[in-house]
Amino acid sequence: MGHDTHVVVAKNKTQYEYARRKRSQTMQMQVVTFAIMIFLTFIAFAAVAAGMSAYYVGPVILLLAAIQVVLQLYYFMHMSEKGHNMPAFFLYSGALFGFTFVITFLTIVWW
Amino acid sequence: MSAIAQKKGFGSALWDWLTTVDHKKIAILYLASGGFFFVVGGIEAMLIRIQLAVPDNSFLSAGLYNEILTMHGTTMIFLAAMPILFGYMNAVVPLQIGARDVAFPFLNSLGFWLFFFGGIFLNLSWFMGGAPDAGWTSYASLSLYSPGHGIDFYALGLQISGAGTYIAGINFLVTIINMRAPGMTYMRMPLFTWTTFVASALILFAFPPLTIGLFFLIFDRMFGANFFDHTMGGNTIIWEHLFWIFGHPEVYILILPAFGIFSEIFAIFSRKRLFGYSAMVFATVLIGFLGFMVWAHHMFTVGLGPTANAIFAVATMAIAVPTGVKIFNWLLTIWGGSIKVTTPMLYALGFIPSFVAGGVTGVMQAAAPLDYQLHDSYFIVAHFHYVIVGGVVLAILAGLHLYWPLMFNTMLSEKLGKITFWFFFLGFHATFFIQHFLGLMGMPRRVYTFIEGQGWDLFNFISSMGAILMAIGVIVLVINIVMTTVKNVPVGNDPWKDGRTLEWAIPQPVPFYNFKRTPLVRGLDTFWIEKQEGNKEGMSYAEPLSDIHMPNNSFIPFVMSLGLFIAAFGALYNGEKAWAVPVLVIGLGITLASMATRSLKDDHGYHIHKEDLMDHKGGNY
Known part of the structure; x- marks a missing residue:
């Protein structure tokens, strides 16, 4: 800044x-x-x-x-290294969403 | 600003707008083009309601009706609501967090021009052989078999404007993470900044699925692929999943900034700190998170199976909890406040019952068995207009009045504003409330006409009359804007007298570098704190006066977007016209060449020197 x-x-x-x-x-x-x-x-x-x-x-x-x-x-x-909290947070959120989508398709969605 | 602008010739003023990287000017560009598309989408809505006003109407043909209906939805969501909200974000967020500009001013301009050219491309379909006609959802089972080029315009236009939206989203994330003034911790960020932040995160995660879906559609229709064609081993349901994995977060991308605007309004005009600030932040984040876990509730009747339907039903109902937290917090903000019923406050007060009604019907539809009855009926149309018009559009109109003095240093007429509100608000309820019952009586959505004597005649007529009231409201608003612009009476900073956050503390008209010195933020509602302590300047400062680094204007974003616009025509006519492939190559070439220019030619910007800053009054005139 x-x-x-x-x-x-x-x-x-x-x-x-x-x-x-x-x-x-x-x-x-x-x-x-x-x-x-x-x-x-x-x-x-x-x-x-x-x-x-x-x-x-x-x-x-x-x-x-x-x-x-x-x-x-x-x-x-x-x-x-230090100062990567935000990138890590967004990376893991994205991975979580992607993982949820795949798991949903593999387990409960029929189509 | 206007005093300087008048001295310039038309050519140089135009060049200034085409090359600007200033967030305040880009905000005005977003607002103006979003406003234009809002009017276009509004005219389409009026045509729909005229056609449906009486049974067996032949005002529009069936095919034309489908095109108008599709373009109404697509225009309103992608080209009107989102850009106007981006306009407010651009105008307000950097000022609210005490920044000189967004993190990437060049990308900000690129995001706007991509949206603009994408929107123009989409609407050119009207003049080039017919608009898209498969609904704004463009389900592949319809869109693959749509004759003509309508769907191609849809896919390519949204792809280009979607890239712009994505860029804007990332820009706001980086801005809010990195550019906050000293003292502006996350838990001191005003609610509009918070909701912008969460909405930008949703853009980050939601737009890639749309991009993939649109590319599949482009490849299927223009380049002979078979992603959605079940006879060739594809699957049409893939589009629905990709679309709704994007589409559900999309509605939260729209409503969260709307919540932010209303949170600001309730605090300002109740002259009270927002009740339950941390709960509001938590609810915002939670809504954003849950928004990704519910996409299949749009697809209950597809046949996902009872397990999926049950899980998605429960997840959907869960969203009502954080939304309820917000509603109660707003009510408790008003409670005991010293309320001033200004035009923005009037919109905010009208928003609460309207949005709650939309939310309640949303929970009804979340019950999967009931949804089998409601699916594709006018009940759905009523529901999403209650949340989008009753939530997003009311916020856009409220925000227009609230932030107009910030953006233009003039005040929209309160009297005309209230007239607009009453016409629009009553017209809105007259139009859409009755559509719930039309839905329950069995009227399907997306029909271009209906047979007389099914008990739908009167209700449809009332609905169309309501639409006329809304149109009158918007016309009064346009008159209001024209009159205010012609009169051009400067109002100075803090025109509402009760501003709480930094954007109201800044001198008007806002200097092009925003803050002469970076402010020090001393708490939530920092301007309010300074005012309470009798600080005439309204700000404490975090640093001594020193040189300011500014970005140079650039024409490259415009050229880069123009290249994609040209390339889109090549893709559209691929395999049909001899010039298609050369045009595609030339267009992409223009874009790549301008990207190379941007990368290879260093542009370090310039400095405003301390000595010049001391003389500059900073807009105090």
Whole structure:
């Protein structure tokens, strides 16, 4: 808010060190998350390749997909950082509505 | 504003309106075009009532009647009610939260021009081979088999104007979340801002299903797809679900801002703090949430099965609870207040019984077994006109009187305003109350005529006479507007003397940068608090005077919307005219090129310098 006049101030030594440490932590998390996502993808392919029942493989892949979406949002699209309450609120409301529609069609609506 | 405007030539004034990104001017654009479409939709309504005034009438042919009926509904919902409400939101919300403009002024302009071109496109159908004729709901089982291009105009026109609405909705969400002045916490936001916020959230979630449904319809009709054609493996019911998943929240998108306007009016003219503010906020949010859980109550007779019907019936009845909370809070706001019956207050007082009547018939229809009897009868017509005219249109008329001084710095005549109210209000009840009984007597909706001697003759005649009273009311209103504009007597800020929120504290005419200094909000009804403490300026400030960053005007939104408008003709005549595909490509090309221009060419806006601000009287003249 205010008047949108931005003043750029150089970081001092401590701030620089802090930002550096923060960034390396974020990077670490991203690498770990990336590894997990590769692993989840591998499970999905393996489940199909193993020739298990489609009724089992289908839901498992959907579940893995949901986990991937969450990881993507939080670690790559920065939802884990501060100040994302509103986007998160709207995202979850939207997901809730979408989920309700699908569940309704699958369970109680005949057409 | 007018003093400056008169110095300009017509060309530069027109250019100013075409390129403006100022929320106050866009508000006037919304109000003017919405008002125009309101009159168009009103004329269509009069034609309907003339046709039905007497049995076996041949004033309109059956086909033409279907077109008029469809366009009446579509115009009133998408091109009149929503844009006029957007006009008020644009005029009021940024001022109410102490912001200099909406979050994305460029998008605000784009939203308007998309709506405008979409509306023009839809109405061009009258001159280009016939309007849509499948009802405003345009059920696929009818619309797929409608000959001519009417439905194509409907689908493409609504797609374009829907994009505009979506953009406007997101803009208001971001504005209200991010642009509130210091001290304006969520629980200090005026009710009109709250209802705008919730309605915008509903737009965010409700319009995508409509977009999908309209694209399916466009593909089915113009590009040979079969989403709704059961002989080709599609399903016509999919349209109904998509339409009503959008359509039910849509009616709350209309009524919630109306509730907001009335909440403001009751507090201002009872000269009391709104009773049960936090309950009102909670009820607003709850209505918004439940609005998504009830779409199938429009489809009880489709055959969803008893389980679905029962669940949706109960969910629908639940909405009556938060709505009841609101009604009682309004009554308790009036109770013990020092009431001034001005024109807006008169509308607000008329709104309560009218809307309660509409709500009660709504709960009746929520009972699925009874709905089997009421479905597609005039009872339904009576019900939704009671909530939409008795709720939304009364709010629009009340808001027009309430916010006219804010938007134009002149005051609509109270005397003529009251005459309008009585004609409109009595005409409204005469028109629609009797339609409940027509419905119970078995008259189906959407019939273009009826046979004499079924006991419907007198009631239909009375209904048509009521419509004439409403038309007289609107004509008096137009006279009122013309007279007020010609007289042009400036009234200054806080013309109602009892303004409670920031928009009334701002000097008139509102400076183009709104607030010289960002205000500090010290509680709910912040202007009222300042006035009580004897603050002549009406505002406390959160910051010292400094430079203000302003956006530049832009012609790009107009061109971007024009491109889609041209492309729509290409899609419409696809496979029929040789020029269709080139026109489609050229139109989309114009839009994409203007999007590229916007992205690649940096536009940082400009600053108003502190020194210039000090000299600027800020409209105190």
